[in-house]
Amino acid sequence: MARYTDSVCRLCRREGEKLFLKASRCETPKCAIDKRAYAPGQHGQGRTKFSEYGVQLREKQKVRRIYGILEKQFRKYFKIADRKKGVTGENLLQLLEMRFDNVIFRMGLAGSRNAARQLVRHRFFTVNGKKVNVPSYIVKKGDVIAPVQSKAEKFPIKTALENLKGKTLPSWLTFDVDKKEGVVQSLASREDVTLPIQEQLIVELYSR
Secondary structure (H helix, E strand, C coil): CCCCCCCCHHHHHHHCCCCCCCHHHHHCCCCHHHHCCCCCCCCCCCCCCCCHHHHHHHHHHHHHHHHCCCHHHHHHHHHHHHHCCCCHHHHHHHHHHCEHHHHHHHCCCCCCHHHHHHHHHCCCEEECCEECCCCCCECCCCCEEEECHHHCCCHHHHHHHHHHCCCCCCCCEEEECCCCEEEECCCCCHHHCCCCCCHHHHHHHHCC
8 A cells, every 4th residue: 555654744844834743743843844944855945836726736735644645535535525415625524534543643542643543553442342453444423432452551552541631632522531432422523623724725626
């Protein structure tokens, strides 16, 4: 399977804003955007003016990179969102938020979506008591998510559980640290996506 293996900090610099791809490092002075707030490459510091298409393309690329999704899969999500009732852009963001790897990240069980993806692939979590190792699995309202019992004491999970105490989760998710299980209380709404995303630009791009 194709995957991005270069420095993720280059992705933030390419989009010109923090995408929070490296967990807590993004909040420190070591963040690449704080040190070099211009695009990577030989001509990164040159003045760049995007066309209307360019602005739409950059927005789509930004969202893809935030959620760690390849183009083919992203286009598939858009087609599903377009067929659903409601606003296409909001449907798209809801689908992305309900991905299993994103839910693990949003519950605070991993420092970044990339880290969450790795843990999911290594069967660290269950959904309704069954192990799930597919990051793109779409969770549903009422699903119960928990670390596999034999791995709950391993470093990444143990540390995450310790840091969860007192942490505020999105309104559509809950996690009981004592029971070591979380519940998807509802579907994510547009208001739950606090990232600087203009989904209408993506809709306009794919509607060309």
